[in-house]
Amino acid sequence: MNNKFENMLDSFSDARRNGFLKVKELKDQNKNIVGVFCTYTPKELIYAANAYPVSLCSISEETIPESEKHLPKNLCPLIKASYGFALTDKCPYMYFSDLIVGETTCDGKKKMYEYLGELKDVHIMQLPHTQKGSLSKELWENEISIFKEKLESKFNTKITDEKLKEAIKLCNREREILKEFYSLGKLNPSVISGYEIQKILQGANYTFDKELQNKQILELIETFKNKYKNKEFLSNKKTPRILVTGCPLGGVVDKIIKPIEETGAIVVAYENCGGAKNLEFNVDENIDPIVALGDKYLNIPCSIMSPNSQRKELLERMVKEYEVDGVIEVVLQSCHTYAIETHDIRRHCTSLNVPFISLETDYSQSDLGQVKTRIEAFVEMI
Ligand code: BJ8
Numbered sequence: 020m021n022n023k024f025e026n027m028l029d030s031f032s033d034a035r036r037n038g039f040l041k042v043k044e045l046k047d048q049n050k051n052i053v054g055v056f057c058t059y060t061p062k063e064l065i066y067a068a069n070a071y072p073v074s075l076c077s078i079s080e081e082t083i084p085e086s087e088k089h090l091p092k093n094l095c096p097l098i099k100a101s102y103g104f105a106l107t108d109k110c111p112y113m114y115f116s117d118l119i120v121g122e123t124t125c126d127g128k129k130k131m132y133e134y135l136g137e138l139k140d141v142h143i144m145q146l147p148h149t150q151k152g153s154l155s156k157e158l159w160e161n162e163i164s165i166f167k168e169k170l171e172s173k174f175n176t177k178i179t180d181e182k183l184k185e186a187i188k189l190c191n192r193e194r195e196i197l198k199e200f201y202s203l204g205k206l207n208p209s210v211i212s213g214y215e216i217q218k219i220l221q222g223a224n225y226t227f228d229k230e231l232q233n234k235q236i237l238e239l240i241e242t243f244k245n246k247y248k249n250k251e252f253l254s255n256k257k258t259p260r261i262l263v264t265g266c267p268l269g270g271v272v273d274k275i276i277k278p279i280e281e282t283g284a285i286v287v288a289y290e291n292c293g294g295a296k297n298l299e300f301n302v303d304e305n306i307d308p309i310v311a312l313g314d315k316y317l318n319i320p321c322s323i324m325s326p327n328s329q330r331k332e333l334l335e336r337m338v339k340e341y342e343v344d345g346v347i348e349v350v351l352q353s354c355h356t357y358a359i360e361t362h363d364i365r366r367h368c369t370s371l372n373v374p375f376i377s378l379e380t381d382y383s384q385s386d387l388g389q390v391k392t393r394i395e396a397f398v399e400m401i
Contacts, residue, residue: 027235028215031222038073038225039111045071045227046115051174054116054139056101057124058297058319059146061163061312065120066186067178068170073112074224075119077101078269080382082109089134095353096270096382098127105138113139118173120166122146124323125356142169149325150317160313167309183308189229191301196233196240197223198298203243204287207260207342208252210243213286214276220293221269259284259401260342264334264364265349266357267292270382275349278391282398288341290334291349296320299333322356330360331367338373345374345401347394352381374401 030037042052051070055062062072082103083096089106090099104110113119121132122144135141144162147155167178201220203211219239226232246252254260261284268275268291279286289295296319303311320329337343346368350357361377368375376397380390 027239028219031219031226031235034222034225035078038227041227042071042073042111042115051117052112052115053170054113054119056120056128057122058292058321059122059124059144059316060120061166061316063183063186063190063302063308063312064163064167064170064178066189067182068174068176070117070170070174071227073116075101075104075110075113075116077104077110078382080270082107083382090131093353094127095125095266095351097267097351098131100270100382102131102135105135118142118170120144124321125354127353140173142166146323147317148323150329151326156313156317159317160309163309163312163316180308184304187302187304187308187311191304192233193223193229194298194301196236198295200236200240201289201294201298203240205341206243206247207254207287208256208258209254209260209285209287210246210252212253212280213261213263213289214272214280216286217268217272217276217289217293220289220298221272254285259344259398260287261285261398262288262290262334262337262341262343262346263349264290264330264346265377266351266354268349269293271349271351271380274380274384274387274390275347275378275394278394279347279398282395284345284398284401288337288343290330290337292321295333295337296330322354322360327360331364334364334367335371338368338371343373345376345397347397348375348377350377350379352379 045052053065053070053072054075055072056075065072077100079100083099085107086099086103090102105113108114119139119141121141123129123146132141132143144166147158149155171178201216204216223232261279263286276286300315302315320327320333348361348364365375378390378393380386
């Protein structure tokens with residue numbers, strides 16, 4: 020691969036760190052920043068309010084000891100780290116956020132937001148916990164309208180239908196291109212590692228110039244397709260192809276994805292919030308924008324929904340489309356909703372004849388050896 024593309028890959032990998040300066044520049048230009056935690060946030064509204072959304076999901080254990088002064092130790096590391104960064108002011112994204120939006124997803128997050136509200140301006144969206152029934156849809160559309168009003172009053176702006184439709188187009192285009200990018204995982208034999216796919220998808224969360232991002236990702240897609248044409252493969256027909264599902268991976272990429280690929284397997288698909296759960300479906304551009312946003316976001320197949328049969332449907336489709344040989348689920352410690360769904364997902368994978376393993380872990384390095392051993396045994400068994 021030539022230098023230009025290596026640099027592009029590196030720049031996406033470093034996007035989170037490079038974004039620190041960018042977010043400060045935006046603040047210096049009096050732009051507004053909205054910190055978001057979850058895939059359920061309709062970020063189109065934030066763009067339509069002339070503000071910039073930025074991901075606050077914390078991916079390091081650095082501030083967990085500080086957050087444990089207020090929060091229980093046996094809480095999901097993502098929640099503890101996020102709150103810890105707000106407490107210690109160590110995350111520039113949190114520090115520069117004019118507003119933070121959180122949804123009532125899992126109990127841990129929703130209770131943490133109460134404390135976060137003592138430190139920052141936090142707007143909570145009441146998310147229904149089922150996609151079924153007209154009342155859920157009505158409640159969620161109403162919450163979207165309330166969020167719209169909050170943004171308008173906070174940033175002294177008017178979100179017109181026109182602006183919102185423009186923002187929907189922008190976000191749809193971004194999702195389409197990212198989807199085309201991660202769909203490179205379907206190529207068999209593979210030309211891109213799961214680690215590279217993950218780093219680039221994560222980098223997109225911290226990239227503010229979306230036109231440049233789209234252009235660069237399209238160039239990357241072209242490069243990898245050419246590699247396929249030229250038979251520059253990373254794997255062969257015998258390489259085990261892995262799909263990763265479960266909790267967000269931000270804090271455990273090096274701990275999970277690297278060891279999977281070091282065993283000689285390759286990660287070809289992500290059915291989680293960094294991948295298909297977020298990017299697979301677009302917002303309908305032909306109906307009322309609030310209704311369209313309501314549909315898209317309420318249908319995200321997260322384990323906090325009950326029932327959550329859409330996760331199994333998406334998983335099943337991806338197992339077929341990506342020619343998957345094994346499914347690895349990642350459950351962050353104390354994430355009850357994903358941990359409880361494990362049984363159902365295991366059953367489903369068994370019915371599809373695909374080996375399945377669930378790994379429970381946190382952001383620390385203490386179980387690294389154990390995680391590696393389990394991954395090696397799983398890949399060997401495939
Ligand atoms: S849409 S996966 S980003 S809620 S914080 S539920 S890991 S115990 S992050 Fe999530 Fe939105 Fe769903 Fe995606 Fe579990 Fe931890 Fe809760 Fe978590």
